[in-house]
Amino acid sequence: MRKVVRPESQPESIVIRPFRIVVLSLTLALLANPAPAQDAAPAGIRTSAGTMSVETVAGGFENPWSLAFLPDGRMLVTERPGRLRIVNRSGTVSAPVAGMPPVYANGQGGLLDIVPAPDFETSRLIYFSYAEPREGSSGTSVARAKLSENGGGARLENLEVIFRQQPAAGGSSHYGSRLAFGRDGTLFVTLGDRYSLRGEVQKLSTHIGKIVRINPDGSTPADNPFAKTANARPEIWSLGHRNVQGAAIDPQTGRLWTVEHGARGGDELNHPEAGMNYGWPVITYGRDYSGLAIGEGTAKPGMEQPVKYWDPSISPAGLAFYTGNLIPGWKGDLFTGGLSGTRLVRLRLDPSRERVVEEEALLTERGERIRDVRQGPDGALWLLTDDPGEGRLLRLAPGE
Numbered sequence: 001m002r003k004v005v006r007p008e009s010q011p012e013s014i015v016i017r018p019f020r021i022v023v024l025s026l027t028l029a030l031l032a033n034p035a036p037a038q039d040a041a042p043a044g045i046r047t048s049a050g051t052m053s054v055e056t057v058a059g060g061f062e063n064p065w066s067l068a069f070l071p072d073g074r075m076l077v078t079e080r081p082g083r084l085r086i087v088n089r090s091g092t093v094s095a096p097v098a099g100m101p102p103v104y105a106n107g108q109g110g111l112l113d114i115v116p117a118p119d120f121e122t123s124r125l126i127y128f129s130y131a132e133p134r135e136g137s138s139g140t141s142v143a144r145a146k147l148s149e150n151g152g153g154a155r156l157e158n159l160e161v162i163f164r165q166q167p168a169a170g171g172s173s174h175y176g177s178r179l180a181f182g183r184d185g186t187l188f189v190t191l192g193d194r195y196s197l198r199g200e201v202q203k204l205s206t207h208i209g210k211i212v213r214i215n216p217d218g219s220t221p222a223d224n225p226f227a228k229t230a231n232a233r234p235e236i237w238s239l240g241h242r243n244v245q246g247a248a249i250d251p252q253t254g255r256l257w258t259v260e261h262g263a264r265g266g267d268e269l270n271h272p273e274a275g276m277n278y279g280w281p282v283i284t285y286g287r288d289y290s291g292l293a294i295g296e297g298t299a300k301p302g303m304e305q306p307v308k309y310w311d312p313s314i315s316p317a318g319l320a321f322y323t324g325n326l327i328p329g330w331k332g333d334l335f336t337g338g339l340s341g342t343r344l345v346r347l348r349l350d351p352s353r354e355r356v357v358e359e360e361a362l363l364t365e366r367g368e369r370i371r372d373v374r375q376g377p378d379g380a381l382w383l384l385t386d387d388p389g390e391g392r393l394l395r396l397a398p399g400e
Helices: 018-032
Strands: 043-047 050-061 064-069 075-079 083-087 111-116 125-134 137-150 153-164 179-181 187-190 210-214 236-239 244-249 256-260 267-270 308-310 316-321 334-338 343-349 356-362 370-375 381-385 391-398
Touching (some): 043 356, 064 370, 075 111, 075 391, 111 179, 125 153, 153 210, 187 244, 244 334, 256 316, 316 381, 334 381, 343 370
Parallel strands (some): 244 316, 316 370
Antiparallel strands (some): 043 050, 050 391, 075 083, 137 153, 179 187, 187 210, 256 267, 267 308, 316 334, 334 343, 381 391
């Protein structure tokens, strides 16, 4: 796999010789159009479902954040600095898709989640979330646009911002943000507490620390729990969240499931219900990074308990239910990545879909931050590893 020159790299000398100019030119060309990974030989690992191979399909991404499959099997990959790529199954990576809006690419901000519309084959619409720059601050926003492809490359057309988190905030932390289409066609958007605004999380007058539910055009569904509540943001679905970075719809029940970054020892798995309060920052199983307690403890009447929490934290990211036939031993299980935990986590739910009864840590020996996980149309699990210049697209499937 090619080596990407990171922004902090410095020349050894201020004297630039001619051969260095050639190398620099080639490097810049590769940055504009990443090549397929060269170290794609599968590596076998033992799991509860048998031996799996891990194949590097493409590499050289800069902080890849989200992966989504198009109906023809190609993949959309977002890079946090603001680039959208299209990847073929063979690993060929496109030049950046044109027409992306400006993003606030600082800290945890940038281009975030992406999903094709349920009717993509006819509409060609894609939806994406990003940290939007706003007059000296930033906030999580959601846009939709038509993906147009022709001989001149891919571009976004008719771009429309359909949702903006309010209020915006300074700083560059805790944007969320995952997108998930429900069975009824509405869109769930997860929103962080922006770190500095956690005092706003319990207020219905803001979008801070909320999950919202909107129609595909950005309007508010009439049956949202606070649609008719005075002084409440009508888009709110649930509240009391810190920084939700994974969202998926249970194929058996149609319910939304999420994974959430807590503080130290406070990561959570939830299935957020309409109008429910999940406690942050009043109750949590985590402690502040200083070691001090947060809030009032771990439970309070009127606030929901997580289905599961992680202590120590793993920083869960991405979420997917496995429904394929390629790995029958994992059918029905839930998968999430780990950033600080550097792993892929498999979770098995009980028949009621209310409790976790089994957990398996996978790929721990690789030491890679896993940012997103999706099931591909081939039945394999596809992963994104998060790195400033060597982020990779991996395929996990049965093999030796």
